[in-house]
Amino acid sequence: xxxxSSYRPKxxxxxxxxxxxxxxxxxRRVIYVGKAKSLRQRLANYFQDLAGLHPRTRTMVTxxxxxxxxxxxxxxxxxxxxxxWIKEFxxxxxxxxxxxxxxxxxxxxxxxxxxxxxxxxxQKQKGTRYFGPYAHAWxxxxxxxxxxxxxxxxxxxxxxxxxAARTGRPCLLGxxxxxxxxxxxRISAEDHRxxxxxxxxxxxxxxxxxxxxxxxxxxxxxxxxEYEKAARLRDDIEALRRAMExxxxxxxxxxxxxxxxxxxxxxxxxxQIFHVRGGRVRGQRGWVTDKVEAVDTAGLVEHAxxxxxxxxxxxxxxxxxLVPALPEDLDAISQWLSQRRGSQVSLRVPQRGDKKALxxxxxxxxxxxxxxxxxxxxxxxxxxxRALEEIADALGLDAAPLRIECFDISHLHGEDxxxxxxxxxxxxxxxxxxxxxxxxGFEGQDDVRSMHEVIGRRFRRYLAEKEKTGExxxxxxxxxxxxxxxxxxxxxxxEPPSTGGEVPxxxxxxxxxxxxxxxxxxxxxxxxxxxxxxxxxxxxxxxLDELGIDDVAVCGLAKRLEEVWLxxxxxxxxxxxxxxxxxLLQRVRDTAHDFAIRYQRSKRTKRLRTGPxxxxxxxxxxxxxxxxKHFGSVKRLRQATIEQICEVxxxxxxxxxxxxxxxxxxxxxxxxxxxxxxxxxxxDNGDTARGRGSGHE
Numbered sequence: 001x002x003x004x005s006s007y008r009p010k011x012x013x014x015x016x017x018x019x020x021x022x023x024x025x026x027x028r029r030v031i032y033v034g035k036a037k038s039l040r041q042r043l044a045n046y047f048q049d050l051a052g053l054h055p056r057t058r059t060m061v062t063x064x065x066x067x068x069x070x071x072x073x074x075x076x077x078x079x080x081x082x083x084x085w086i087k088e089f090x091x092x093x094x095x096x097x098x099x100x101x102x103x104x105x106x107x108x109x110x111x112x113x114x115x116x117x118x119x120x121x122x123q124k125q126k127g128t129r130y131f132g133p134y135a136h137a138w139x140x141x142x143x144x145x146x147x148x149x150x151x152x153x154x155x156x157x158x159x160x161x162x163x164a165a166r167t168g169r170p171c172l173l174g175x176x177x178x179x180x181x182x183x184x185x186r187i188s189a190e191d192h193r194x195x196x197x198x199x200x201x202x203x204x205x206x207x208x209x210x211x212x213x214x215x216x217x218x219x220x221x222x223x224x225x226e227y228e229k230a231a232r233l234r235d236d237i238e239a240l241r242r243a244m245e246x247x248x249x250x251x252x253x254x255x256x257x258x259x260x261x262x263x264x265x266x267x268x269x270x271x272q273i274f275h276v277r278g279g280r281v282r283g284q285r286g287w288v289t290d291k292v293e294a295v296d297t298a299g300l301v302e303h304a305x306x307x308x309x310x311x312x313x314x315x316x317x318x319x320x321x322l323v324p325a326l327p328e329d330l331d332a333i334s335q336w337l338s339q340r341r342g343s344q345v346s347l348r349v350p351q352r353g354d355k356k357a358l359x360x361x362x363x364x365x366x367x368x369x370x371x372x373x374x375x376x377x378x379x380x381x382x383x384x385x386r387a388l389e390e391i392a393d394a395l396g397l398d399a400a401p402l403r404i405e406c407f408d409i410s411h412l413h414g415e416d417x418x419x420x421x422x423x424x425x426x427x428x429x430x431x432x433x434x435x436x437x438x439x440x441g442f443e444g445q446d447d448v449r450s451m452h453e454v455i456g457r458r459f460r461r462y463l464a465e466k467e468k469t470g471e472x473x474x475x476x477x478x479x480x481x482x483x484x485x486x487x488x489x490x491x492x493x494x495e496p497p498s499t500g501g502e503v504p505x506x507x508x509x510x511x512x513x514x515x516x517x518x519x520x521x522x523x524x525x526x527x528x529x530x531x532x533x534x535x536x537x538x539x540x541x542x543x544l545d546e547l548g549i550d551d552v553a554v555c556g557l558a559k560r561l562e563e564v565w566l567x568x569x570x571x572x573x574x575x576x577x578x579x580x581x582x583x584l585l586q587r588v589r590d591t592a593h594d595f596a597i598r599y600q601r602s603k604r605t606k607r608l609r610t611g612p613x614x615x616x617x618x619x620x621x622x623x624x625x626x627x628x629k630h631f632g633s634v635k636r637l638r639q640a641t642i643e644q645i646c647e648v649x650x651x652x653x654x655x656x657x658x659x660x661x662x663x664x665x666x667x668x669x670x671x672x673x674x675x676x677x678x679x680x681x682x683x684d685n686g687d688t689a690r691g692r693g694s695g696h697e
Contacts, residue, residue: 002026004061008047014040019071020081022089023064026578029383030089032060035082039069060093070368073361081368084286088372092583105283106131106140108153108200113189114161114182115196117144117153130316131203131283148178149239150210151199154192155179203277211237255279257320258308259359262300263366270370271304274362277318286366288373302327309340317341322350322359383580384427390581391527394564394573397553401527402426406588407458407540408531409439409450410596416603417445419454420596423525424588433523436599448535455528455543462524463547524552531589533558533565533572541567557589616658623650627659638663 019039023032036042046067050058072078107120111127119137124130144155154161156171156179164170164183174181182192202210218233259274268288275283289303301323309317317340326349327333337345350356388400404424411417417439423430441453528544530536537556544552555573556565562582563572575582613624613634630648631637637645637659645656 002062002065004047004050004064007064007066009043009067014043014069015071016040017071018074018078019069020078020085021067021069022085023060023091023093024066024068025063026065027383027580028066030085030091031064032091032093033082033085033089035078037078039071043067043069063093072364077361077365081365084365084369085372104137104140106144106203108196110193110196110200114154114192117148117155117196117199129200131200131277145178146239147199147202148173150214150236151195151202152178152180153196153199154182156183255320255355256318257322257355258318259322259355259362260301260304260308260324261359261362261366262297262304262324263363263370264297264300265370268370268374269300270366270373271300272362272366272369273304273308274358274365275318276358284365286369288369297325298327301325302329302333305333305337309337313340314342317345319343320346320348322348322355324349324359324363384584387427387580387584390575390579391585394575394581395527395553395555395566397526399526401525401553403523403525404527404529404588405458405525406529406531406592407451407454408589408592408596409447409454410593410600411445412600412604413445416600417450418596418600418603419450420592420599421454421458422588422592422595424584424591427584429591434595436595438603447532448539451530451532451536452539452543455530455540456546459524459544459547459549459552463549524549526553528552528554529585529588529592530554530556531559531593532556533563537565537567555585557585559589562586613659613662616655616662619655619659623648623655626650634663 016038018035018037020033020035021039021043022030025031034042046053046057046061050062053061070081072081105120105124107118108129108131109116109118109125109127110129111125119140120128120130148155152173155173156164160171161183164174164181168184170179170181170184170186173179174184174186180187180192180195182189187195198210214233214237218230218237221227221230221233255276257276259276261272263270263272270286270288272286273284274281275285305321305323305327317337319341321337326347330347334345334347337347350359385400388402391397392400402425406422406424407419409417409419419437419439421435421437423433435458437454437457439450439453442449528540530540533556537554540554540556544550544554554567557563558565558572561572562577563574564582564585565572575585613619613627627637627645627648628634631640640660642653642656642660645651645659646653648656651659
């Protein structure tokens with residue numbers, strides 16, 4: 001544990017300006033990234049008395065061994081840099097945003113009859129206009145919430161839209177004035193489309209027209225003494241201005257431009273793009289690429305232009321593109337861009353003023369991206385290799401465990417007992433090979449017996465696959481007892497029989513091969529980790545010994561003191577708290593624990609939602625709802641005769657008999673009782689039963 005005073009910066013050393021800071025541990029690994037309006041004030045908060053810090057903050061500052069910072073010009077830059085660093089370093093003390101596979105866009109689906117405003121990711125779709133990308137989806141939603149007051153465009157899904165049209169009632173936004181409610185005919189399709197196009201014009205930077213128009217209407221309403229209308233227009237103007245203020249003005253002449261900067265070395269290059277619309281930064285993106293060919297800055301710019309605008313049309317290509325160096329074939333590139341936009345596009349290098357200053361900021365972002373990419377690339381590989389080597393040394397393995405499988409048991413008071421298996425290869429999770437199991441050998445709570453069953457089932461499947469391919473047989477030429485034949489036998493949950501057939505509902509799509517068939521337990525791990533202590537480890541080792549498997553190591557990680565237990569050992573292996581190997585084992589164990597809990601909760605939820613009608617064969621959700629709606633409740637349906645059930649549309653006599661039989665077997669629910677008076681509450685028929693403790697007869 002480090003003393004924060006040992007690495008506290010000297011007085012006056014920290015600048016009083018916006019920036020982003022990083023805490024690193026003694027291994028130079030980034031453990032926390034944060035941003036601040038004033039670096040001096042924010043960092044001073046971390047170096048106060050430890051007793052006054054939040055426990056998590058205290059743990060972070062005592063784990064850290066150094067702190068460093070980067071000064072930026074504005075808070076917007078700080079937000080962007082913080083987001084970039086969290087993605088690059090994945091700090092253990094930061095909240096992890098797992099939706100970072102692509103940047104979010106604000107999209108308007110102009111290709112639909114009634115255009116919809118929404119957040120979109122991934123590949124762009126034809127007929128949809130995009131604005132962004134943005135660093136965070138919440139920033140888009142805040143902006144849209146402000147603009148819907150002035151441009152009440154539809155934001156609901158197709159299902160909600162159809163349901164509102166069917167019932168003739170709009171959603172909540174329609175009632176509060178943030179949707180023009182085209183679903184119920186309050187506005188025509190033509191007028192709604194015009195409203196959506198005005199929304200797009202405002203987002204594209206043409207803001208002055210709408211502000212001036214609303215101000216003119218507000219003054220006219222005031223002159224006519226329509227003060228309520230004038231007040232609403234005043235609030236609309238304020239909403240538009242707040243939406244505009246979310247992005248500071250960076251170019252005073254309301255320029256529409258994209259600024260592209262490149263940072264490079266001999267092997268790699270980082271490209272950063274700022275999208276400026278109406279003089280304001282509306283979005284940012286970037287990527288790092290290997291220099292697989294001899295290419296200079298001008299060539300990198302040309303490749304960036306191709307990747308950036310290769311699929312764009314119209315206003316998505318701005319009037320002006322600012323770059324650090326002009327491509328060699330400038331005329332051809334300019335003409336190509338102009339064709340994609342439909343009007344002249346200026347491609348040039350800024351020489352002075354605000355545009356050059358902004359280009360320098362973009363360049364700094366590109367340099368940061370390149371440095372951070374190289375740091376992550378080196379440290380990731382080094383850290384993971386060190387972690388695997390530390391595990392091998394601590395457990396006495398001949399080689400680093402390149403494939404680790406971890407198992408965990410989850411249940412709620414002995415019900416819905418399930419297990420999980422997660423896989424890490426080269427120190428990284430391999431989610432496509434995660435598995436989950438239902439405990440079927442017995443009922444009740446017994447974690448040790450459950451662990452023995454799960455390990456046995458997993459490795460029996462492995463041996464069956466090896467036998468099927470002819471790669472493994474027992475020492476006597478026979479398959480050991482308990483190993484199923486390839487044509488059938490016991491199959492773990494989430495894994496269908498190897499002969500094919502329908503994939504069970506529990507199988508995640510990620511667990512399928514490219515041809516749609518489930519993956520198999522064909523690869524053995526070098527190390528099996530169980531969540532638990534000596535008893536769980538002994539059960540896992542016993543399951544492997546029963547199958548004749550002696551080349552797979554086993555260990556357990558106990559939660560209480562984070563001790564590593566080995567089979568047959570009376571004392572645990574204690575890894576240092578700063579050990580990369582312990583950190584990897586904790587991550588593997590916690591991943592298996594979370595995966596098991598999610599499955600157990602889903603099983604419990606499904607069980608609690610199950611009713612007596614679910615047991616009726618051939619009775620789908622639609623006819624179940626029809627039956628309940630017809631009789632009003634399951635209780636009244638239970639009291640109905642078969643002839644009365646047959647009167648329900650779509651229900652034949654055979655189905656009615658099955659429904660009656662299922663309800664007769666199910667025990668009726670106990671009546672609700674007022675615990676204060678002992679009185680039985682009102683039943684489904686609206687009659688009140690006689691109170692048992694109130695003195696009524």
